[in-house]
Amino acid sequence: MSIIGKPVLYSYWRSSCSWRVRIALNLKEIPYDIKPVSLIKGGGEQHSNEFREINPMEQVPSLQIDGHTLIESLNIMHYLEETRPQRALMPQDVHKRAKVREICEVIASGIQPLQNLTVLIYVGEEKKKEWAQHWINRGLRAVEKLLSSCAGKYCVGDELTLADCCLVPQVFNARRFHVDLRPFPITLRIDRELENHPAFRAAHPSNQPDCPPEATK
Numbered sequence: 001m002s003i004i005g006k007p008v009l010y011s012y013w014r015s016s017c018s019w020r021v022r023i024a025l026n027l028k029e030i031p032y033d034i035k036p037v038s039l040i041k042g043g044g045e046q047h048s049n050e051f052r053e054i055n056p057m058e059q060v061p062s063l064q065i066d067g068h069t070l071i072e073s074l075n076i077m078h079y080l081e082e083t084r085p086q087r088a089l090m091p092q093d094v095h096k097r098a099k100v101r102e103i104c105e106v107i108a109s110g111i112q113p114l115q116n117l118t119v120l121i122y123v124g125e126e127k128k129k130e131w132a133q134h135w136i137n138r139g140l141r142a143v144e145k146l147l148s149s150c151a152g153k154y155c156v157g158d159e160l161t162l163a164d165c166c167l168v169p170q171v172f173n174a175r176r177f178h179v180d181l182r183p184f185p186i187t188l189r190i191d192r193e194l195e196n197h198p199a200f201r202a203a204h205p206s207n208q209p210d211c212p213p214e215a216t217k
């Protein structure tokens with residue numbers, strides 16, 4: 001295994017947590033290789049003994065970088081921010097920094113884990129859509145409220161931050177579960193703003209090497 005050289009991202013095309021990291025890597029213009037991990041093939045490659053060595057949580061993403069293997073998307077993004085300060089994704093102002101972390105945490109701890117594949121399998125086929133909608137709605141209500149006092153062009157002011165890296169994949173998941181997004185106009189405006197941004201576009205599930213052809217638009 002090469003530990004020096006280009007970072008390697010263990011990623012799944014439709015994983016919102018992998019997508020957050022892909023956006024951050026792209027925004028910072030850090031070249032990286034992708035090793036796809038299928039979360040569905042044969043019950044999920046993330047559960048293999050080999051992958052458990054890379055990520056004991058049996059989830060993506062994981063990033064091999066600078067001779068280290070990192071897990072957990074927020075941790076990975078903060079590591080990138082600390083080691084590669086070019087194209088900063090955290091504001092200078094301490095209050096704005098707190099807002100960025102708040103939005104990231106609401107999404108990464110308060111929404112996504114509740115609608116994650118493993119949870120939905122546990123909840124069961126019959127109830128999973130209603131379950132996912134409930135938790136996404138509840139979380140996006142909080143995000144919209146936070147955005148009402150801190151959004152500019154993007155989530156926090158007019159500069160791109162880690163909050164934007166978290167927001168866009170979560171909006172995609174909301175659409176995937178047919179959540180009515182009309183009550184969240186600021187969220188929608190920012191999502192639209194970023195739809196065609198090259199770093200966000202390149203990170204989109206439909207542009208991933210492991211995206212099944214039938215899923216591309």
Ligand SMILES: O=C(O)/C=C\C(=O)CC(=O)CC(=O)O
Pocket residue numbers: 014015016017039040112115116117118173
């Ligand atoms: O149905 C699949 O293709 C399997 C997994 C995912 O999409 C990823 C998730 O578990 C949702 C998420 O990242 O929030």
